[in-house]
Amino acid sequence: MRRFRIGCSVLALSLSILVLFAPSLLAKGFSYPNTRRTDQTDDYHGTQVADPYRWLEDSDSPEVKSWIDSENAVTRAYIDKTGFVNPIKQQLKARLDYVRYGMPGEEQGVIFFTKNDGLQNQSPVYVQQGLDGAPRLLMDPNKLREDGTAAMTSKSVSPDAKYMAYCISLSGSDWQEMHVMDVATGKNLPDVLPNLKFSDASWTKDAKGFFYTRQPKAGTVKAGDENYFPKLYYHRLGDDPEKDAFLYDRPDMREAGISPSVTDDGRYLVVTVWKGSSTKNEIYFSTLAAGQTTPKLLPVFTGFDAAYDFIGSSGDRLYFNTDKGAPNRKIVTMDVSKAKPSGMEPVIAESKEVITGASIVNHELWVETLHNAHSRLVAYKLDGTRIDEVELPAIGSVAWSGRPESDLVFVGFTSFLFPYTVYRFDFQNRTLVPLYEPHVDFDRSAYTTRQVWYESKDGTLVPMFLVHKKNLVLDGNNPVIMNAYGGFDISMTPYFSPTRLFWLEQGGVLAVPNLRGGGEFGKAWHEAGMLEKKQNVFDDFIAAGEYLIANGYTSPKRLVIEGGSNGGLLTSAVEMQRPDLFGTVIVQVPVADMLRYHLFTVARFWIPEYGSSDDPEQFKFLYAYSPLHNVKPGVSYPPTIVLTADSDDRVHPGQARKLAATLQADNASDHPMLIRVETRAGHGGGKPITKIIEETADTYSFMMHELGMSLKNGDKSKHLRKSASAGS
Numbered sequence: 001m002r003r004f005r006i007g008c009s010v011l012a013l014s015l016s017i018l019v020l021f022a023p024s025l026l027a028k029g030f031s032y033p034n035t036r037r038t039d040q041t042d043d044y045h046g047t048q049v050a051d052p053y054r055w056l057e058d059s060d061s062p063e064v065k066s067w068i069d070s071e072n073a074v075t076r077a078y079i080d081k082t083g084f085v086n087p088i089k090q091q092l093k094a095r096l097d098y099v100r101y102g103m104p105g106e107e108q109g110v111i112f113f114t115k116n117d118g119l120q121n122q123s124p125v126y127v128q129q130g131l132d133g134a135p136r137l138l139m140d141p142n143k144l145r146e147d148g149t150a151a152m153t154s155k156s157v158s159p160d161a162k163y164m165a166y167c168i169s170l171s172g173s174d175w176q177e178m179h180v181m182d183v184a185t186g187k188n189l190p191d192v193l194p195n196l197k198f199s200d201a202s203w204t205k206d207a208k209g210f211f212y213t214r215q216p217k218a219g220t221v222k223a224g225d226e227n228y229f230p231k232l233y234y235h236r237l238g239d240d241p242e243k244d245a246f247l248y249d250r251p252d253m254r255e256a257g258i259s260p261s262v263t264d265d266g267r268y269l270v271v272t273v274w275k276g277s278s279t280k281n282e283i284y285f286s287t288l289a290a291g292q293t294t295p296k297l298l299p300v301f302t303g304f305d306a307a308y309d310f311i312g313s314s315g316d317r318l319y320f321n322t323d324k325g326a327p328n329r330k331i332v333t334m335d336v337s338k339a340k341p342s343g344m345e346p347v348i349a350e351s352k353e354v355i356t357g358a359s360i361v362n363h364e365l366w367v368e369t370l371h372n373a374h375s376r377l378v379a380y381k382l383d384g385t386r387i388d389e390v391e392l393p394a395i396g397s398v399a400w401s402g403r404p405e406s407d408l409v410f411v412g413f414t415s416f417l418f419p420y421t422v423y424r425f426d427f428q429n430r431t432l433v434p435l436y437e438p439h440v441d442f443d444r445s446a447y448t449t450r451q452v453w454y455e456s457k458d459g460t461l462v463p464m465f466l467v468h469k470k471n472l473v474l475d476g477n478n479p480v481i482m483n484a485y486g487g488f489d490i491s492m493t494p495y496f497s498p499t500r501l502f503w504l505e506q507g508g509v510l511a512v513p514n515l516r517g518g519g520e521f522g523k524a525w526h527e528a529g530m531l532e533k534k535q536n537v538f539d540d541f542i543a544a545g546e547y548l549i550a551n552g553y554t555s556p557k558r559l560v561i562e563g564g565s566n567g568g569l570l571t572s573a574v575e576m577q578r579p580d581l582f583g584t585v586i587v588q589v590p591v592a593d594m595l596r597y598h599l600f601t602v603a604r605f606w607i608p609e610y611g612s613s614d615d616p617e618q619f620k621f622l623y624a625y626s627p628l629h630n631v632k633p634g635v636s637y638p639p640t641i642v643l644t645a646d647s648d649d650r651v652h653p654g655q656a657r658k659l660a661a662t663l664q665a666d667n668a669s670d671h672p673m674l675i676r677v678e679t680r681a682g683h684g685g686g687k688p689i690t691k692i693i694e695e696t697a698d699t700y701s702f703m704m705h706e707l708g709m710s711l712k713n714g715d716k717s718k719h720l721r722k723s724a725s726a727g728s
Contacts, residue, residue, distance in 0.1 A: 032673075033070035035661045036063075042595075045616040049595065049629065053661045057600075057654035059646065064657070068646070068677045071660070075641070075674040075698075084701035087711055088502075092693050093119060095498040101422050101436035103401050104410045110161040110183075111408075112138070113422075113436075121148025121688030125155065125164075127183060131408075131424070131435075138186055144168065151686025154200045158207040159266065163189075163237070165201035165210060171647040172682020174198065174602070178212065180237065193241045197227070197602075198257070201235075204288065205266020209236035211247070213258045227602045228254045232271065234293040245293045248284070255605050262288065263313040264360075264404045268336065270310045270318065271297055278608035279307040279489050279526070285318065285336060300334070300341055312360035312404060314382050319347065319365070321358050326350035327523035331358060331367065331384070347384040354522040356491065361402030361409045362427060366390075368398060372451060373463055373493055373520040377411075379430075388430060394418055395449070397493040400425075410435065415494040416449045416467045416510070440498070446470060447504060449494070454513075454547035457539040460528075463520075464513035464544055465494060466553070467504065474552030479508045479707050480559050482544060486515030486537035487566040488609055489526040499696050506704070506712050509553060513544040515570075531611050532621045538574050545581050557583040560703050564588035564684065565651055572627035572659060575637060584706045585640040586699055589651050589683055592659040594626035595619070600652035628655070631662045636669035639706040643695065645681035653677065674702070 037052040058064055079085060102114035102123060109130050114123040122141040128134060144150035153176055155166040162183055167176035178193035178201065195217055201210035213230040221229065229251065233244040250256040250273060257274030266288060273282040282302045286295035301308045306324035313319065316337035323329045324344070331348035334341050348355070353369035353376065360366075364387065365380040375398040377390040392398060396415025402408065407427050414420040419440045423432035448470045453461050472478060481503060485492055492512055500510055514520045517529025517537045529537040545561070548554050561582050563571040568590025575585045595613040597603050611618030623629055631637075640663060644656035660675035667673050676698060681687055687695075704711065 032074060032664045033067060035067065035664065037665070044595065044613055044619050044623070047619075047623070049623070051596075051658075053658045056657040056661060057596075057652070059653065068657070071675050072677055075676050078672060078674060079698050079701050079705075082701045082705040084704055084711055085697050087713075088697040088700050089693055091502055091713075092499060092696055095502050096689060096693065098438055098440055098498075100420065100438050103399060103412050104422065104435075105157065105401050106403065106406060106408045106410075107157045107159060107161040109408075110157075112155070112157055112164070115436075116689075119689055121690055122151055122686070125152070125166075138164070138183065139166065139181060141168070145170070147680065148688030148690060149680045149686075151688075153686060156201040156203065156210070157183075158203045158210075159205055160207045162207060163203075165203075167196060167199065169682075169686050171680040172645060172684070172686050173647050174649050174682065174685075189237065191235070191237060191239075191241070193235060195226075197230070199230075202260045202262045202269075204234075204262060206290065208291075209234055209239075209293070211235075211260035211262065211269065213260070214241075214244075225254070228256075228604070230256065230258050232258050232260055236293065247294055248297055255607070257605070261310055263318075265313065268313060268318070269295060269297075272308075272310060275304050276605040276608045277488055278304070279323070279523075280304040281308055283308050283310065283320070285341070287336075298341070300336075309358075311358045311365075314360060314363075314404065317382075319358070319360065319382075320344075321355055323523050328353065329355035329522070331355065331365070347382075348380060354519065356519065357399075359400070359402070360404040361400070362407045363404065366400060366402075370491060370493070370520055373465070373491065373514045374415075375493060390425070391431070393421070393432070395494065397495060414496045416465065416496060416500075417444045417447050418494075419496045419498075440501075442501060442505075452547070454543055456516075456536070456543040458536070460516070460536075460540070462513060462515065462540050462543065464511055464547070466509060466511055467500075468509040469504065469507065472509065472553075476549070476552045476555045477558060478554050479506070479704075479709055480511055480548055480554040481508060481562055481703075482511040482513065482541075482548070482559065483562045483567070484513050484515050484541055484544070484570060485563065485565075485567045486517040486529055486541065486570055488517070488606075489519040490566075491519045493520075499692075503700070506709065509548075511544065511548060511553075513540065515540040515544075530609050531618070534610070534621065535625060537570060538577060538625065541570060541574050542578050542581065545578075549581075555583075556581050558707055560584040560586065560707070562586035562588070562699075564590075566591060568592070568651075568656075569594075569627065572642075573625050573630070575640065576627055576630040576632070577625075579635060579637045582638045584703045585638055586703065587640065587642045587656070587659070589644050589648055589653075590627070590642065590656055590659065591651055592626075592655040593628045594622040595629065597652075597655065600654070601649050603650075603652070628659050628662060631659075631666050633666040634668045635666070637663060637667045637671060637673070639671040639702070640673050641699065641702050642675045643678070643699070644675070645678040645683070647680060647682045650683040672706075 040051045040054045097118040104113035116123040124140040125138045126135040127138045141152045149171045153167045153169045157164050164181045167178050176196040180189045180191045195215045199213045203210040218226045231249040232247040235244045255276040259272040261270045269286045271284045283300040284297040286297050309321040311319040317333045319333045328350045330350045332344040357368040369376050374395045379387040399412040401410045409425040411423045419438045422436040424435045449467045515537050561571045568587045572587045613619045642656045642660045644653040663673040
């Protein structure tokens with residue numbers, strides 16, 4: 001990985017720190033820290049591009065750390081003066097203080113699940129024997145670090161239910177360390193596997209070990225390459241991880257991703273090889289003989305010509321969800337019992353609704369499709385004969401967990417006004433039976449969810465969910481949060497959030513447009529919002545705001561836009577393109593410097609989605625919309641807060657720092673341009689509840705102050721009762 005840094009003398013560094021608090025711009029009674037500018041300029045294929053804040057990319061620099069402290073102090077003082085922070089914290093705590101369960105999993109009749117009592121920073125893991133067994137606390141990640149910044153990122157139970165392999169991440173980092181626990185005793189085995197990233201354990205049927213992927217150890221490869229070139233290993237319990245059996249890698253592909261999966265019957269190992277963020281992949285497989293740890297992998301699908309998602313197996317047949325010749329995807333199967341696997345045989349044909357998930361449970365093939373950005377779940381026989389549609393509680397989002405040979409299947413469901421609820425599926429009556437049902441004390445009937453369609457710049461019709469109180473008056477004066485993503489084939493389907501419930505109680509409107517770049521309508525919808533077509537995503541978002549204004553939901557001064565990661569790119573890009581359209585901008589962990597984003601952390605994985613400035617043609621469209629490079633001096637930008645974290649090793653925080661510094665220097669109005677840098681946190685995963693409450697309270701305080709809102713106390717009674725029903 002190339003690294004670009006600005007060197008500076010000790011004298012220059014000392015002088016810059018001495019003037020750090022010198023006023024550079026007066027905005028609503030406060031001054032920003034003085035941020036040093038340099039004459040750094042780069043030549044991109046004949047175009048000279050200035051990068052005066054390049055030095056803010058160096059997270060280890062004392063000058064950068066001092067700058068962060070100064071900026072955080074300014075932001076803290078500004079937000080505290082709103083008077084909203086503590087009251088909002090109390091309301092958010094009340095809204096979050098309820099028992100909630102994660103999706104259970106089952107092995108040999110033993111059920112594993114997570115449960116949070118309400119305000120626990122991390123959700124502990126419980127285990128119980130069957131549906132009627134007494135739950136027993138198995139592992140509490142809250143005990144790993146007092147401040148709750150150690151999180152369990154994955155867990156995998158052995159086929160005999162005797163062991164649980166789990167990964168731990170610290171301070172929100174993508175780096176993980178895997179441990180193995182004895183389920184009966186709750187004690188860890190000596191096995192500790194370091195240097196993992198996006199890895200999980202796939203156990204062999206004999207439960208003696210598992211397949212997993214591990215990154216190169218720092219110092220053994222070129223600096224930065226420890227994020228790339230993963231290798232597939234087999235770990236036998238009790239062995240030294242350094243001596244684990246090596247199976248497979250792709251030295252020809254720096255941005256390879258490797259994912260192993262042992263079939264439920266233990267007969268086959270299926271290996272998926274990804275190429276960056278591309279949905280296209282390759283598939284390899286091997287027969288697993290008893291005790292075999294280094295099987296020879298045979299190719300199934302190669303050439304990265306399409307997406308092939310492994311679903312599961314039945315006997316000698318492997319099932320896949322693929323977009324090969326089917327942009328909305330289809331289900332196929334192949335016989336692998338012969339020396340050469342047979343060709344794809346159709347099971348479920350492509351339809352107007354994109355297939356977003358599938359698995360084999362209780363000898364049935366369950367398939368999720370999206371109908372106008374919300375879930376449908378249909379059960380089929382393994383030959384593709386339709387059985388029936390699983391009736392869901394409402395329009396929303398579904399997930400499920402089950403095994404091919406077991407009738408114990410769990411279904412999770414949520415929607416904007418429907419808290420995440422876990423059901424078991426009754427195969428005899430073919431209905432959902434509540435298992436873990438949260439009790440959230442709010443009047444659902446007082447709110448409504450509707451879906452509207454609006455026209456984007458090029459005439460494309462785009463759907464948008466709107467959630468608000470039923471008595472909403474369309475007078476153009478309602479505060480609206482518009483949140484979207486628009487990228488990486490990720491679909492924005494309905495979800496429940498207790499922090500969003502707070503916003504609805506304040507009389508706010510939640511708007512969620514399903515922009516191109518997402519996966520809501522298949523491959524064509526995704527590809528219409530990537531690479532040189534990325535501007536379609538911004539046009540869709542801008543058109544959504546114009547729709548809300550034209551139809552009386554809000555006005556420019558009352559419209560808040562919010563997005564994180566790729567969504568942070570979205571909000572900052574449209575802010576530069578249409579600063580007149582928005583009243584407040586929330587930019588979370590953004591990809592903001594499109595010319596250099598790929599030089600840090602794991603960002604080279606995203607080149608298939610965004611492109612690279614190393615390519616002369618791709619440089620042109622990246623430079624045209626890159627948020628950092630489209631801040632125009634003399635333009636009045638709306639109130640903006642940029643949020644990032646010091647341990648974010650997915651989207652480098654230097655991008656957020658450079659964006660905030662540029663906005664502070666070039667914004668022509670007295671609107672605040674703030675940055676909030678969280679400590680001991682990463683891109684967002686595993687963030688403890690305490691930090692979520694603090695960050696959300698700060699964000700709401702900022703936007704409500706800028707919109708001129710007053711705080712409503714809401715229900716004086718306890719919003720959420722700390723109980724949940726559990727039944728079979």
